[in-house]
Amino acid sequence: MSHIVVVGAGQAGQSLVTKLRGEGFEGQITLIGEEPVPPYQRPPLSKKYLLGEMELERLFLRPESFYAEHDIALRLGQPVQEIDRAAKTLTVGGEVIAWDRLALATGAVPRRLPAAIGGDLPGVHVVRKLADVDAMAPEFAPGRRVLIVGGGYIGLEAAAVAARKGLQVVLVEAAERILQRVASAETAAFIRQVHRREGVDIREGIGLERLEGEGRVRAAQLGDGTRLEVDFVIVGVGVDPDVRLARAAELEIDNGIAVDVQGRSSDPAIWAAGDCASFPWRGGRLRLESVGNAIDMGELVALNMLGAGRPYEAKPWFWSDQYDMKLQIAGLNTGYEQVVSRPGEQQDAASFWYFRGDELLAVDAINDPRAYMVGKRLVEAGRSPAPEAVADPGTDLKALLRS
Ligand SMILES: Cc1cc2nc3c(=O)[nH]c(=O)nc-3n(C[C@H](O)[C@H](O)[C@H](O)COP(=O)(O)OP(=O)(O)OC[C@H]3O[C@@H](n4cnc5c(N)ncnc54)[C@H](O)[C@@H]3O)c2cc1C
Structure with a gap:
C-alpha cells in the first residue's frame, strides 16, 4: 500500500x-x-x-x-x-x-538578532510559534515598557496588542519607514497615524545598535544614540x-x-x-x-x-488586524509605479490601488471590504480599471466590475 x-x-x-x-x-x-x-x-x-x-x-x-x-x-x-x-x-x-x-x-x-548584540538575552522574544507567544504573554502587563524591533505586519500587530493592553510601546524600524518592503508609503502613512493615535512611539530610519542587561534585557541602545530602558523586546524582522x-x-x-x-x-x-x-x-x-x-x-x-498534473496559479491575498483596523490585501504590488488613494465610505477607511502603467497589480483596503472584494475580483480576472475612475469617490466600485 x-x-x-x-x-x-x-x-x-x-x-x-x-x-x-x-x-x-x-x-x-x-x-x-x-x-x-x-x-x-x-x-x-x-x-x-x-x-x-x-x-x-x-x-x-x-x-x-x-x-x-x-x-x-x-x-x-x-x-x-x-x-x-x-x-x-x-x-x-x-x-x-x-x-x-x-x-x-x-x-x-523567524530571524533573530545576533547574540553579539544581545539578541539571546532572556526577555527578547520572537513571534512564530504558540510556545513563543505563551512565553511572552505574561510580559504584557499594563505600564511595562516594550521595544518592538521591526515595523512589518508582525511587529505592528504586536505593537497594537501591547498598546491595547496599556503598555508603553516604542517601535523602531531601521528602514526609512514602516512596511517599506510590503506596502506603499500611502498605506504606511495611514497605519502609522492609527498607531500614533493609540500612543505607540514609532521611530523610523533608526536601527537597533544593541540590547543590554545582566541576565535579562534591561535597555536598548539605538542607532541615533538614544538609550531606552525596556522591560522586554519583541523582534519582528522577518x-x-x-x-x-x-x-x-x-x-x-x-x-x-x-x-x-x-x-x-x-x-x-x-x-x-x-x-x-x-x-x-x-x-x-x-x-x-x-x-x-x-x-x-x-x-x-x-x-x-495523486497525478492530477495541474499548475499552481497563485492568487495572493493577505490580511492584518491592528486595533479595530482591518487591512485586506489582494494581489502582489511588486513593481508598482503609481498608487491611487480612494477614501472609504466610513470614517477611518480607505483603499490604495497599485498600478504598473495601466495594469492593476494589487489593492490594500483598510476597513473597506467592498474595495477589497472589487479589487480582488479585478486583479484575479486580470482586469484594470482606469486609475482616474478608481480615484473618483463618485465612482460606484461595483460598476467597475461590469465595465
Ligand atoms: C504571528 C503570525 C501572524 C501571521 N498573520 C498572518 C495573517 O494575518 N494573514 C496571513 O495570511 N498570514 C499570516 N501569517 C503567516 C501564516 O501563518 C503562514 O504563512 C502559514 O502558517 C504558513 O504555513 P506553513 O504550513 O507553510 O508553515 P507553518 O504554519 O509555519 O508550519 C510549518 C510547521 O513545520 C514544522 N517543522 C519544521 N521543520 C520540521 C521538521 N524537520 N520536522 C517536523 N516538523 C517540522 C514547524 O515546527 C511548523 O509547525 C502569520 C504568521 C505568524 C507567525
Whole structure:
C-alpha cells in the first residue's frame, strides 16, 4: 500500500493531508510535526490570542480527533532529522520511516538578532510559534515598557496588542519607514497615524545598535544614540524559509525549496508547499508567506501527488488586524509605479490601488471590504480599471466590475 508522508504539521501540511483523503486516497498518510500540538492557525498569535481573547482550542485547524477519524497518523513533538532520498526513508525520534511520496511543509523560521548584540538575552522574544507567544504573554502587563524591533505586519500587530493592553510601546524600524518592503508609503502613512493615535512611539530610519542587561534585557541602545530602558523586546524582522532538511537532502534551493509549476522539488518523489517553497511565477520565482498560499498550495500539491498534473496559479491575498483596523490585501504590488488613494465610505477607511502603467497589480483596503472584494475580483480576472475612475469617490466600485 502506498505511503505518503508529510513533514511539517502546520497550515500547508494540514491542508495537504486533508485534501488527500478528500480526494479519496486510500493509502497510508503520516503527518509529522515538530511542535507538540496539532496543526493550528498562526495569525491569531499576534492578534486575538495574544490579546487573550481567543481560547487555545480555537487555534486548532481541526480537533485532534479529526486525524484518527480520517486514518491520518499524526506524529507530534519531534522533528524529522534526516531524509534518505535513495532509500526513500526518513528518521524521526530515532525511528526510520519508509515513504513512497514525500511532501515538505516545514514553514519558516523567524530571524533573530545576533547574540553579539544581545539578541539571546532572556526577555527578547520572537513571534512564530504558540510556545513563543505563551512565553511572552505574561510580559504584557499594563505600564511595562516594550521595544518592538521591526515595523512589518508582525511587529505592528504586536505593537497594537501591547498598546491595547496599556503598555508603553516604542517601535523602531531601521528602514526609512514602516512596511517599506510590503506596502506603499500611502498605506504606511495611514497605519502609522492609527498607531500614533493609540500612543505607540514609532521611530523610523533608526536601527537597533544593541540590547543590554545582566541576565535579562534591561535597555536598548539605538542607532541615533538614544538609550531606552525596556522591560522586554519583541523582534519582528522577518523569516527565512525552513530549508534545513531539504538542503541536507541536497534538494535544489532558491529562496526556499525550489519546486516546479506542479509543486514538485528537484527530486520527483518529493514535493513542497507553503512558506518553505518557491514556485515559478512570471518568468522568475515567488515564495509567499500567507495562509491563503499555504492552503491553496497544500491542496494543489495533494492533487498533483495523486497525478492530477495541474499548475499552481497563485492568487495572493493577505490580511492584518491592528486595533479595530482591518487591512485586506489582494494581489502582489511588486513593481508598482503609481498608487491611487480612494477614501472609504466610513470614517477611518480607505483603499490604495497599485498600478504598473495601466495594469492593476494589487489593492490594500483598510476597513473597506467592498474595495477589497472589487479589487480582488479585478486583479484575479486580470482586469484594470482606469486609475482616474478608481480615484473618483463618485465612482460606484461595483460598476467597475461590469465595465
Ligand atoms: C504571528 C503570525 C501572524 C501571521 N498573520 C498572518 C495573517 O494575518 N494573514 C496571513 O495570511 N498570514 C499570516 N501569517 C503567516 C501564516 O501563518 C503562514 O504563512 C502559514 O502558517 C504558513 O504555513 P506553513 O504550513 O507553510 O508553515 P507553518 O504554519 O509555519 O508550519 C510549518 C510547521 O513545520 C514544522 N517543522 C519544521 N521543520 C520540521 C521538521 N524537520 N520536522 C517536523 N516538523 C517540522 C514547524 O515546527 C511548523 O509547525 C502569520 C504568521 C505568524 C507567525
